[in-house]
Amino acid sequence: MTEEAGLPEDIPLAAVRRGELVESVHRGRLAVYDPEGIVLEAFGDPEAYVYLRSSAKPFQALPLVLSGTADAFGLTDEELAVACASHNAEEFHLAAVRSILEKAGLSEDDLQSGAHPPMYGPEAEKMVRRGDDPRPIHSNCSGKHAGMLAVCVHEGYETLSYRDPGHPLQRRILGLVADVCGLKEDEILLAGDNCGVPAFALPLRSFATGLARIATGEELPDELVEAALHVRNAMRAYPFMVAGTERLDTELMERTHLLVKGGAEAVLAVGNPEGWGLVLKISDGSQRAVRPAALAALGHMGVEVGDADSVVRGLHGETVGEIGPLI
Amino acid sequence: MTEEAGLPEDIPLAAVRRGELVESVHRGRLAVYDPEGIVLEAFGDPEAYVYLRSSAKPFQALPLVLSGTADAFGLTDEELAVACASHNAEEFHLAAVRSILEKAGLSEDDLQSGAHPPMYGPEAEKMVRRGDDPRPIHSNCSGKHAGMLAVCVHEGYETLSYRDPGHPLQRRILGLVADVCGLKEDEILLAGDNCGVPAFALPLRSFATGLARIATGEELPDELVEAALHVRNAMRAYPFMVAGTERLDTELMERTHLLVKGGAEAVLAVGNPEGWGLVLKISDGSQRAVRPAALAALGHMGVEVGDADSVVRGLHGETVGEIGPLI
Numbered sequence: 287m288t289e290e291a292g293l294p295e296d297i298p299l300a301a302v303r304r305g306e307l308v309e310s311v312h313r314g315r316l317a318v319y320d321p322e323g324i325v326l327e328a329f330g331d332p333e334a335y336v337y338l339r340s341s342a343k344p345f346q347a348l349p350l351v352l353s354g355t356a357d358a359f360g361l362t363d364e365e366l367a368v369a370c371a372s373h374n375a376e377e378f379h380l381a382a383v384r385s386i387l388e389k390a391g392l393s394e395d396d397l398q399s400g401a402h403p404p405m406y407g408p409e410a411e412k413m414v415r416r417g418d419d420p421r422p423i424h425s426n427c428s429g430k431h432a433g434m435l436a437v438c439v440h441e442g443y444e445t446l447s448y449r450d451p452g453h454p455l456q457r458r459i460l461g462l463v464a465d466v467c468g469l470k471e472d473e474i475l476l477a478g479d480n481c482g483v484p485a486f487a488l489p490l491r492s493f494a495t496g497l498a499r500i501a502t503g504e505e506l507p508d509e510l511v512e513a514a515l516h517v518r519n520a521m522r523a524y525p526f527m528v529a530g531t532e533r534l535d536t537e538l539m540e541r542t543h544l545l546v547k548g549g550a551e552a553v554l555a556v557g558n559p560e561g562w563g564l565v566l567k568i569s570d571g572s573q574r575a576v577r578p579a580a581l582a583a584l585g586h587m588g589v590e591v592g593d594a595d596s597v598v599r600g601l602h603g604e605t606v607g608e609i610g611p612l613i
Numbered sequence: 614m615t616e617e618a619g620l621p622e623d624i625p626l627a628a629v630r631r632g633e634l635v636e637s638v639h640r641g642r643l644a645v646y647d648p649e650g651i652v653l654e655a656f657g658d659p660e661a662y663v664y665l666r667s668s669a670k671p672f673q674a675l676p677l678v679l680s681g682t683a684d685a686f687g688l689t690d691e692e693l694a695v696a697c698a699s700h701n702a703e704e705f706h707l708a709a710v711r712s713i714l715e716k717a718g719l720s721e722d723d724l725q726s727g728a729h730p731p732m733y734g735p736e737a738e739k740m741v742r743r744g745d746d747p748r749p750i751h752s753n754c755s756g757k758h759a760g761m762l763a764v765c766v767h768e769g770y771e772t773l774s775y776r777d778p779g780h781p782l783q784r785r786i787l788g789l790v791a792d793v794c795g796l797k798e799d800e801i802l803l804a805g806d807n808c809g810v811p812a813f814a815l816p817l818r819s820f821a822t823g824l825a826r827i828a829t830g831e832e833l834p835d836e837l838v839e840a841a842l843h844v845r846n847a848m849r850a851y852p853f854m855v856a857g858t859e860r861l862d863t864e865l866m867e868r869t870h871l872l873v874k875g876g877a878e879a880v881l882a883v884g885n886p887e888g889w890g891l892v893l894k895i896s897d898g899s900q901r902a903v904r905p906a907a908l909a910a911l912g913h914m915g916v917e918v919g920d921a922d923s924v925v926r927g928l929h930g931e932t933v934g935e936i937g938p939l940i
Contacts, residue, residue, distance in 0.1 A: 293625055293638050305804025307814055309664050310878050310898035311620055337636050400928020414741045477632025480927040487634055551637050570897040571629065571637035600807040601727020
């Protein structure tokens with residue numbers, strides 16, 4: 287912790303350059319751990335807490351498999367992938383979410399994901415042109431909510447209060463996050479996520495270790511191994527379901543063997559099936575810094591994805607600067 | 614300069630809180646100077662350079678008055694204010710920009726501001742609904758470009774190459790920025806701004822001092838005093854012209870006696886007619902941190918504008934956190 291304001295120690299991870307100068311700089315923390323909880327790489331304080339936000343979705347989807355819901359309702363791996371998604375609300379995302387709901391005997395009306403315009407700009411523009419308002423199914427989290435509802439139906443849980451931290455499904459998810467990440471439940475801090483379900487905060491170190499376990503299937507309680515690998519394989523098999531067109535998670539899964547899930551406020555979770563979990567948090571929450579910092583960090587771990595620098599263009603198409611990593 | 618990466622020393626200025634934790638943090642620098650260049654307040658390194666971006670617009674508008682262009686073409690103070698604007702492309706902004714062009718015998722076709730959707734969301738949505746593409750007049754900088762073109766017509770300068778750093782108007786603006794801020798021209802670094810005209814970088818200290826001079830009319834070369842106060846008074850008289858609905862610059866000018874002009878990458882320039890200039894730069898370029906940091910900084914200077922904290926709401930309208938100052 288720095289003395290300045292009780293904030294975690296972080297370091298400059300990415301910079302926006304213009305002319306001869308750095309115009310803006312993004313600090314952050316990142317940590318890479320193996321499934322046993324051994325640190326492989328760390329920048330900034332790995333003990334300080336981080337909100338997982340949507341990068342918790344692979345954990346939140348575990349009950350779908352563990353409870354037998356996915357098998358009982360015949361959910362496909364595309365549907366499992368969209369249950370782990372922060373999706374673009376492209377047509378194939380909406381179709382997969384609807385299918386989960388139908389198989390569970392539910393409909394769009396049961397979703398309590400809240401509504402926001404589609405994350406993918408062209409879909410949002412189409413909606414404005416049609417004069418339509420976004421519905422809960424267009425929320426990037428609607429697959430997660432559909433999956434949660436399906437578990438409730440299968441397990442006989444109440445479906446109206448499924449977002450409540452005290453609901454049996456949410457209690458079960460909290461227990462799973464704790465088990466996978468090697469924490470006690472009371473070491474995990476809860477708050478409200480923007481879509482209305484619990485958001486989890488835990489040490490960067492614990493989250494990276496948990497990701498390493500999900501990605502490898504190693505060091506997990508026996509009963510979780512198959513579910514973890516099923517979720518991992520579904521996300522890996524359908525990277526466009528997990529995010530969509532022009533999205534970093536999809537791009538990285540298309541181009542590597544990694545499991546990738548981003549979250550709001552510039553969190554990125556990466557699991558390597560060959561042995562580690564990496565968590566990146568840009569301190570200021572800026573999404574634009576995630577790609578250069580992540581590509582540089584992956585380079586440090588021996589995974590070359592491509593050029594971490596990208597050009598910033600002005601309104602006449604000319605190059606006015608670039609954004610790139612500082613590590 | 615920090616040892617870490619040759620970056621200016623900055624400090625945490627604002628935080629986004631969720632539940633019990635700070636989820637994201639915004640660092641930055643701010644400095645307050647009087648017209649004589651005496652420091653009144655500083656957080657972070659005031660000597661390090663900052664790109665002024667659009668907060669240079671009051672300086673870039675000086676030739677409109679100094680050259681006699683505004684008088685010769687009968688430009689109103691509303692039109693002078695829009696020449697200093699990063700505007701929302703609301704109808705009254707577009708009308709003022711068109712009027713400047715017409716008075717100079719030009720048209721929208723002469724604007725080289727580049728095009729982007731209106732900054733004000735509802736105007737951008739209207740455009741999508743109409744199926745129109747944004748034109749250069751919708752650019753937030755179109756008033757500045759119209760003003761530059763008017764000066765060129767009045768002064769007999771070439772109007773096709775007015776964006777070029779070597780063009781006589783751009784050379785004149787550079788000289789004015791140097792004179793007002795107490796620098797030599799070669800102490801100012803130039804790069805391309807996104808709209809295609811030169812962007813200026815100078816020490817935070819020099820910019821704050823220059824702002825104090827523009828806002829007070831003090832410590833300026835004699836020939837600049839009247840032009841500076843004319844620009845200041847026009848912006849103060851028409852705060853909606855300078856930005857628009859739901860914009861911080863407009864809000865602060867409506868609620869205080871200050872001169873306020875923001876810029877891209879989270880720069881805010883504030884001039885107090887009673888004696889100082891304040892410059893704030895959020896290091897990571899996040900606009901959301903400008904308001905809380907600025908309101909807190911103004912509070913330090915004895916200007917109370919209102920609550921610097923604001924609530925962050927989830928998709929169900931519930932409070933999920935807050936953003937507020939750390940100073």
